[in-house]
Amino acid sequence: MKLLAGLILSLLFPLVLPLQAYGWQHHAGDSGGTKFSELSQITADNVDQLDIAWTYDTGETVKPGQSGGKTSFEPTPILLPPEAGGHLVFCTAFGRAIALDPATGEERWIYDPKVDRNGHSNICRGVSWWKDPRMENQAHCANRIIWGTRDRRLISVDTRTGTACAGFGQNGELQLDVKAEEAQVPGGIKTSSPVVIAGGVLMIGAAVQDFSHANAPTGKVKAFDVRTGEARWTFSSIPTDPNDPAASSWPKNPRLVSGAANAWAPMSADEELGLLYVPTSSPSPDYYGAARPGDNRYANSLVALNIATGEVAWHFQFVHHDLWDYDTPAQPVLTDIERNGKTIAAVIQVTKQGFVFAFNRLTGDPVYPIQEQPVPQGAVEGEWLSPTQPFPEESLQLLDTHITAEDAWGFTFWDEGKCRDLIGSLRSDGIFTPLSTERTLYMPSAMGGANWGGIAVDQKQQIGVVNLNNLATIGQLVPTVAGKGGETHAGVGSLLAKMEGTPYAMKMGNLGSPLGLPCNKPPWGKLVAVDLKKGEVLWESTLGSVHDMGPVTAPFEISLGSPNLGGPLIIGSGLVFIGATLDKRFRAFDLKTGEKLWTHKLPFDGNANPMTYQQGDRQYVVIATGGSYFLSKMTGRESGNTLVAFALPR
Template sequence: MRRQPARLVAASALLLALAGNLHAQQGATKGEWRYYGADQGNTKYSPLDQINARNVRELEIVWRWKADNFGPTPDYNWEVTPLMIGGVLYFTAGSRRDVVAVDAATGETLWMYRLDEGERGDRAPRKQNRGLAYWTDGKGDARLLLVTPGYQLVALDAKTGRPIPAFGKDGIVELTNGLDRDVVTPGQIGSSSPAVVVRDVVVVGAAMIAGTAPPSKTHVPGYVRGFDVRTGQQIWTFKTIPQPGEFGHETWEGDSWKYTGNTAAWAPLAADEELGYVYVPVETPTGDFYGGHRLGDNLFGDSLVCLDAKTGRRVWHFQIVHHDIWDWEPSSPPMLADITVGGKKIKAVAQVTKQAFTFVFDRVTGMPVWPIEERPVPQTDVPGERTSPTQPFPTRPAPFDRQGVTTDDLLDFTPELKAEAIRILGHYKTSTTPYLPPILAGADGKLSSLWLPHHTGGANWPGGALDPETGIMYVSSVTNADAVALQKGDPKRTDMAYVATFGAHPGAPSGAVQTAAPPVAGESAGRPNFGPQGLPLIRPPWGRITAIDLNTGDHLWMIGNGDAPDVVKNNPAIKGLNLDLSKAGKPERSPLMVTKTLLFGADGSGLFSAGPGSGGKMFRAIDKKSGAIVHEMALPASTTGIPMTYMVDDRQYIVVAIGARGVPAELIALAVP
């Protein structure tokens, strides 16, 4: 592994002494679910076992909570995961991100809090609605922490829903202050994931406008900040774009550090309460597919950064992508686990990525658990651009999805369909690596670069789940090709030299082309199939769940995420063929939760990865050891949020958000009779 000071910095030897006294991340405790990811380490694990393989077939809907009237228009893609503390569910709902408290046993609404932010809320760049953070001093002071769409931090009394007067100004902290650059207009910065609280410090990330065709190379930086949970006072700022004299500043050439923005942490964060560390996945700098205005490695873009939660001091970091022009930012929540590798106990953090890698580090020191190699990658020929000569490749675990495209990856239901897929492939520039740069549209007679996975992932915000008792990680991913090129920026719309285009798709046998609308980053790719006869270009499975043992780095099993989508099964091109599509997988990420006895997943929303028809209504219980389906049941709509589970009055519940195009979002509570 090539180690450069600006790319990997481990903790000092003093930190090594701390490793021996740490406790495992144990998932949700006491039958509750106090964190977005069950615990601060995002394991999405609960040790509850009242619902098990023997009775899971008896699951039924016991109550429903509808979100129709929360906000001026209904929400259809509700990515929320509720918290459950003391018999009460807490969550956000609607386009204004109202906070709601609900009786966990009955679904009865207890109270709600609504903050109308006006234009700043209406124009928020990311309206995703994932939930809240919770804090208590254990002596009666219990608070919910909300980051609003318009980027304000609100502290509410968990009992009443009323703002805490002593927190900030009347319960609210203005988050647009202190970013070095003014937020001139609404819609430049917001948040889509909850904050995390560690050692009485609220750590807040941010979410920015999409980087496909940004209006300018100049943007607000998404600094990470810590606030006192009692007063709201800002304690520290970690500048994800280093200033002169700060570590990593030399990785920004010229004066690009002055104007480049983004580098936010929009995915959920992770924390280790005993260490007092927070683990921050930082996104791509402005813009996602052209970096000629920001030459250099661009720390701390595309990095996993470990910070001291009390001070904001960087403890260690690892840059997962150097000078990203693929939008390969770490978009999944880091997961903490205590594992044993070669007889050595390690306090680990695992980061799964869009390009289907799993980077595993000692979470105390930042040292890789298995070697990470800097390997040569293809170079760009776009004017003004300069790519890094190498990129990091983990040697273990193996990628959990396909990377790069060859003829072996193409749809092969019939020889004729395979031949057409090969013809279509000839319109694109391809590589066996995920680091093929985007070409100029039409260069050398090619429409664009063809990527696998898609620039939205592989893995994305749902990430995975982790069983802390075994060290086995379960990750969901999508196998969906992406055609990306660059075109000159229109001076009337942007000062970027080049912006992304998703170009023409030669999907018809006649050679006619279709123009696909560019996807919105973090939203549905909305892309039609551009393979033979309107089928996917890539062979199945199109959605998958993979089990990986983090003690060994071995893959244990992989299954398709359900059957093929209806848009494939009903395609006339395969009518009459004897195809088994029962395990072809929905091209959508399965939201996962793991318990003592079972892994739970679902088809997914159909609103994120491959456009209309990619999701489904099925909710599944899966055998953790084998991947066998134990039970599946159809819900009223598609699963849009991460499932969670809890115990109230000696009864275990599973609650999940659902919705679909034209079907307003709601919470569904499941239990056995």
């Protein structure tokens, strides 16, 4: 009988495996954000044969300056299981959800929420799937796609047909209270990341316009009944209750002087523990905090919330009293870490500072040592500064953050000399140097370090891989009349941002040479693997070419590293796939060694996280190409809206 039972299980197992191993049912592969797949058809031995299988263009291409031109095409699709329709589903910059045939890229359905395209930047990085356990599988809306739009609507549609789920909100749409959220900044709040669904609860963060107003919209996480849209709870990262333990780190009535501290990056959920992990951003105003003295907890933090109630279980703050726009930018990654002979259920957080932190995801206890260290002081009159900031051990500080004139770099002696003079003219005391009315070098820039692409983790190998920017910025606080601030844009490569409600505007530009390239030593973009057991770097590889960044495009790659937005994907055969760079390239690296194994040209920059799935007997790797509006604005890059699928030849 035992033999027969074992035989039956062995026959059933392959039927169960594809749902787990062959699909990609969450924005980052799973609810813990690992960006890992067990698929292994594509290997180091055959990756050189990988080629484009199909492409799909959304037809939404616009140029900066045109109506709706502030767009970024950055989604990661999900693959629905067969019982939910088997579609590949993603969202566009204007919030349309599109379902495709995963084998051919042919269109199956489109849902258009008809978002007003005129306004602040348009981004949608992903949709979420939910199966209603109370309904028969074939029933309408038994399986749903749910996502948020720029104008703060939640949309719920049937996965098979793309038609609205009438029982959710009003005919499948739930309009959040935009007027209350926006406060005095119309259009200043939107949704860009996928919603999180766990325990029957739908949870959503918000993206808030940077650099605009002192009292920007506040960063609240909101929870709803996933079936009906009925409100469950709200968490405010700027405490409204004076009895909240974090309230002492703010002035009285903090919402009168500050906002933001929002969760614009993707969140993660551990349904078994009943916890939601929320990465929060900097409070407003971003670069001047005299009116918000204190550490400003829960801003710049990882906050673990009870999924059922929204109550804080634990939190850790990565930046006290942020003055550098060092948001917590990436999805927290839930994985097991083997450390000192023990297996720890951990959550990993990478930061714009280029730091790697990890915590016990139940208790918040650090997995690797963290130390408060003294940081540079000296800011504008009236500013409040934290005397220390938290640092992980040196092996998990992935960037060199102190640049001196001796570190200047150039293609020639001439531009190196220009860079040396430029760096020597700037205030530069290392990471966490506060901005002042002097021109100040701060490193890394507000792009990071790490950004929303985050870290990918192979739990079996105990390796995490993250892409980093290695770039510095010149910043300066510019006095303004009556706190009206300045213009929001001042030419390619520079920014003059208003901070209304403060006596300053923020002027920012690249630390660049007359040739248009960075003044610090390359690589300016890199891919780093971390040994999670040891808590140290396993390897580093240059990521990207600058052949398309200078005043003249070179006919060959110049592998000095590129600014990057987007993230990595790890597959079971030990390959790491990544786009992200400003050179229209998609690359594969060896997970164990960091060796670059494959490069393919893309239609546009691939500023998105790739994903993978198996359809029939073929493994596909898919990436959205179209570029980032933020990078296009700063560098003049071309934009587009094309999804590209790669596979081995038949």
